[in-house]
Every structure is written in structure tokens, then in C-alpha cells.
Amino acid sequence: MASPASLWLRKLRRSPLLLLILLYTAVSGGPFLWVALMSLRTTPEILASPYALPARLHLEKFADAWTRSNYGTYFWNSTVVVVTAVALLTLIGAMAAHCLARYRFRGARLVRFVILSGLILPPQLLILSLFQILLELRLYNSLTGLILVYVAGHLAMTVYILEGFFAQIPQDLFDAARLDGYSDLEIFWRIALPIGAPALFTTVTLNLIILWNEFLYAVVLLTEDDKRTLPLGIMHFMGSHQLDIGMLATGLMIAILPIILLYALFSETMIRGMTAGAVR
């Protein structure tokens, strides 16, 4: 048994770490908390005292924000774009990762290099050419165009995470399934995908979060109001001469709520999937 004195000593030794964590939490969580509080206050209240707690909870602002701007449409557009893009990303990414992890074929290294090189290109670099390509394909200002851009842009990371996981599935399982009579495609569906579920889960959650918040491509590639996604919809509350900061905060909260919920529910599983390769 440790004596009380040594217990204290241990706590004392850990205190700098604790302090650091507290500081980090304050820095990263503070602004979020501030916006969350502002979303429940009116703009005059905020301007009078920016950091005060809500005197009264203006929950009606959420309904207001939804109805005053085109939030229903934005929400629907975001859902369509993100769900379709993530579904395609998962399917294509899993197939590519399975191939790269499992089969030895001529040019495998080149294919891997080309796909993964997508990781190092900053999105700003591609935006001009993408704009031009989508114009020519008549996909500019369409949700389909944005979906395709999202799929292309996030395939690299998806393949990168999935390949590491798929490569760890023992070859014997695939050999056994072959002897059990299954074709390559059936083996992918019935063996690789179900066993890779934790990794798939990670990429699905990660892509959902990133794409739900994506702003840059959306703002360049969508200009019509009824095509816009949520991150663009928030701009509605930013006029050129005035800034309705209270409504802006409410709009932001509506936009990120689904993601916060998703993360709260699935962060454990996601982190497990990401670190699956590191520890065995």
C-alpha cells in the first residue's frame, strides 16, 4: 500500500500534465462553448456584453434560423452530397485498398503512389482546374459535381487507412475461402469487408465529419442558392454591411450538431480503427 505522502507526491508530479491538458481544453473548447452560448442569446444582448451567460435561453432562435433562411434546403443538400460521397468513397476505397493489400500485380506500386499522392496536394492547388473541368462537363453548380470532387479528393486518405487494416487480415482466411469455393469478388464482400468493418467505420465517420464541414470546394463550385450546402448557408447571416452575430452562432450550432452527435457516439470505435495497425 502506498502511503498518503507518496500518493500526494505522485499527484504533484502529475500536476504539470494536468495543467497542460486543462489549458488545451480551454483553448480548443472555449471558442466552441462561446459560440454555443451566443447561439442562445440575441445580437443586441451579445453586443452589450459579449462574454456574459444567457440571461434567458432564446431557444426560439433555432426555429427562426431554420425558417428565416433556406436551412431546410441546405440541410437536405448537405445530406445528399455527404451521404452519397461517403458511400461511394467507402465502396471504391475499400475495393482499391483490398486490391493493393492482397494482390501482387504489375504496376501495383505505381497505382499506390498515384492514389496516395492525393494526400500531399493541398485542395487550393486544384480548385482552378477543377472549376474548369466541371464547367466543361456541365457539372458546375450541381450536387453531382460536388459529390465527384469530394470522392476524388478523399479517396487517398480512405485508401491509406483501409489498406493498412486490410493488409493485416491473414492470407490464410482468403485461401480458406478460395478452397471453400468463393470467387475473388465474393471473398471481398463476405470476408474482407465484414472483417474490415472497424476500419470502414473509421473512414466513414472521418469522411462524414470532414465533408459535412467542407467549405472551400462548396463555395467555389456551387453558386445557386438552392444548391448550397450547410457551411455556405451560414453565410446568409453575414450581410455585406452588417453581421447578425447571434443568428450566425445559431446557424453554426445547427450545422455542427449532427457531427457532434456522431462523434460523441462513435469516437471510441473510430479511434480503435485508426490505431488498429499500431498495436497488436
Next chain:
Amino acid sequence: MGAVAIRGLSKRYEGSAELAVKDVTLTVGDGEFMVLLGPSGCGKSSVLRMVAGLEPITSGTVAIDGRIMNDVPAKDRDIAMVFQSYALYPHMDVFTNLAFGLRRRGVPRDEIARRVESVAAKLGLSPYLKRKPHALSGGQRQRVALGRAIVRDPKVFLFDEPLSNLDAALRVSTRNELIRQQSEIGVTAIYVTHDQVEAMTMGHRICIMDKGEVIQVGAPLDVYREPANTFVAKFLGNPPMNLMQAAVVQAGTCPGLRLGAVQLPSASWPAERLRGLGGKALIGIRPEDLYEASPRPGDERVIAIPKATVLAVEPLGSETLIALSLEGVAEDIVMRGGRDMRLRAGQSATIMLDTAALHLFDPATALKIPRNGS
């Protein structure tokens, strides 16, 4: 029905200059239990994987029931394999693991259920059908892997070191279980192992491989008693056969053998073969053919080797192993004795050697020199 004929089989892996399997020819009869035995990296698993169709064949042929299988995909060869890692599908319960191959082959549902339950009952897996593999013990997983092969009712069973992940006690009982199952079902089996005890106890015949080549094929005891070369002599048996340098000397008209200071009878080997050895020979004697006292007093084939020094005594309970150094012999040797051995380390002793059990090898080729008339 399922005779396997392997002819001139070779394998070269991509990016390797060496052949992993060199010109292997082997026939496994219908219902026979053939063990491929050899050290790791000898090519035995490569042979098995080529028979299974999991690895492309570089040259040569594999035929099952007379039909060449080189271009037949693994799934159409009607072969079942038990892997060292068991390769159970982790996301399926035991029932689904067993039924997976049958479902693909379009067997009716009630027939699948009947066959799975019968195999599960036979292997004592009935209480575990709803469990996932991770909730099973090592032995139970092993039985599921075996059951998955049995339930398919294939022409040929392939085993790739299926017992090496089990602990020692479980290995013995599972070994017996495997022997029983195979003889009951009577299906052709090819079993890869590096464990000589498994090879000796399980196989109808064993095929010993080294460096990608087949060295010797035969019934376990035949191979043990008549090893084709020094590799087989050292590989089979624990402790392995003692090999010692001996001199071939001219004694009167015919050549004689001398081990240290002791003259050994040489009349049972062809004189011209002995003369062709260039004065040197390797003699082999198994530890159990050396004695503290003559097993057959008066038998002139048992000769005494004096001035042996006891280096170490290892009492194993049921027997005692004695390491010895013989006068004028470079190699230390091991003698197997009874459990009440009285020799002590450092002692000098006279050892009895049964010359009827002597093996003679050509040091240049490592091949065994057969006795007259054999």
C-alpha cells in the same frame, strides 16, 4: 476416390533465383495418409499449396484421380485444407464457419444443417455452434478447422502444420483424434509438418524433403531404420543418429573399418564400395543401439568399445541420455540407457555397440552404402 500424382513439380517464387521446390515426384494413393516432413523452408508447404491450387505451378504437373489440375482453380479441385492458423472466419459463428463452403456449392439448407450437425457431434462441437471463434479454446478452434474440412466431404485433405499452435498435451490428444478421423473417413490426406513425432505416428508413408527436393519416401519405420542419407539419419530420431568419422583400412585381402582404436566388422558391405571411399567413411549408430552392457551376451555382433568418457548424464525419468566421448573419435555421441543408469559424468566406461545396427555413409555424397544383398 482421390489419388494424387505429382510429377516433376518445381516452384520458383517471383524475384527469387533459387527454386523453392525442385523436381518433386510423389504419388499418394487413394485413402493414403502421406506426411511431408522437413525443416522449415524445405519447400513442403509450397508443394501443398500447389496441390491446393493456391500457388501457381512453375513446372511439372499435379493430378487428382488422373486429371491434371494445373489449370483448374482451387475452388474446383474438391480439396479441403486445414491451416496452421486454423483460418476460421472471425465474423461467423461455428455453424456458419462449417456451412460456408457447402452454401457456396448450393447444397440445400436442410442438408447443410444435417451435415454440419453430424460433423459437430462427431467432433464434440455441438454445444459451441453459436459461438464465434474468439470465444473458443485453441483445441476447439482446431476441431472447427478440421470439421470445416470434413463437412465438405472432399477428395483430398491437406494439412499445413495443423497442430503446431497447440500446447504439448493437447497436441497428443488432437493427433490421435486426427488419426482416428482420417482412418474412419478413409480420405486421401497430405500432411505437412516439421515434427518428426507427428510424421512417425500419423503417416502411412512419409516423404522427407530438404532444400526443395524429395530425399526419401517410405513407411515411417522403414525410413527410420534405413535412412537414405545422413540428412534423414540426423532428422529422424530424438536424439538423432550418431555420425562418426571412421577410417577405411586395408586388413589382409579385404578393406576394414576402424573407429578410433576399435576394428569394426566390415564384411557385410561390398568390398569394392569400401575401397572406393578414399580411406574415409561415416558410420552411423542410433543412441538406442549403444549399451552399457551387452544385450545379447555371447553374440559376436556386439563389440566392446573401451575407454569411453562420460561427458554428461541426463536422466529423463523413463530413460537416461548419456553423452560420451570415444577415444580417437572427434565427434561426441549420445547413448540411450534405462532409467536406472549407474554411469556418472567424468567416469570412464566400456560401451557395447551392436554392429548389426551400424549404418555406413559415403562422406562425399552423404548417401547410405547398402549392405550386401539389400
